[in-house]
Amino acid sequence: MFFRDRNPDTLFRDRSEAGRVLAEKLKPYADRADVIVLALPRGGVPVGYEIAAALHAPLDVFLVRKLGLPGHEELAMGAIASGGVRVVNPDVVRPLQIPDEIIDRVAQQELRELERRERLYRGNRPPPEVHGRTVILVDDGLATGSTMRAAVAALRQQRPARIIVAVPVGAVETCAEFRSEADDIVCARTPEPFYAVGLWYGDFSQTTDDEVRELLERAPGERAFAGR
Secondary structure (H helix, E strand, C coil), X not given: CHHHHCCHHHCECCHHHHHHHHHHHCHHHCCCCCEEEEECCCCHHHHHXXXXXXXXXXXXXXXXXXXXXXXXXXXXXXEEECCCEEXXXXXXXXXXXXXXXXXXXXXXXXXXXXXXXXXXXXXXXXXXXXXXXXXXXXXXXXXXXXXXXXXXXXXXXXCCCEEEEEEEEECHHHHHHHHHCCCEEEEEECCCCCCCHHHHECCCCCCCHHHHHHHHHHCCCHHHHCCC
């Protein structure tokens, strides 16, 4: 049985430990004025918090909402993301001849949820400026990579200098695919067989909204690094 075959050395105790392990592999980005860490809520935030602390970089969230095809929500027509970015997936939209009004309707629904989370996590703080910067985009793992793929596409529209996708654990095939989508990909561990992100954590309990807000408040923001 697969659970018995897991090597304890490949397990992370929790997301915080995973973030510290991953931060070691991101040391070349430490103490650089152009670097910002953006975490995908909610599970990516505890990981991103440890990375930002180790690299002495600001931390913020990057919210992305998949635009699922009505009736087949697992199929992504595109995505919307922080900063008013909208990305359409032509590989899905064109073959299925999905009309604009369906995309618009789903986008409006998801926009309301994205804005709710923006207010919840960021309050009155404006979204971070990423143009011309090196962005380390963090989540707690990569299985199929669909959410991270949407995040990279949306973030790319804001014209950062570089996008570094960083995760503690990922499927080896998915991590390899991101080498052509991001400017760099750092997967701390790529165990095989993989199956699911949560199997590689001792504690994979859901990160709460309160925990996200607390970590963002504790982490130094952009102002702390102004003029560095």
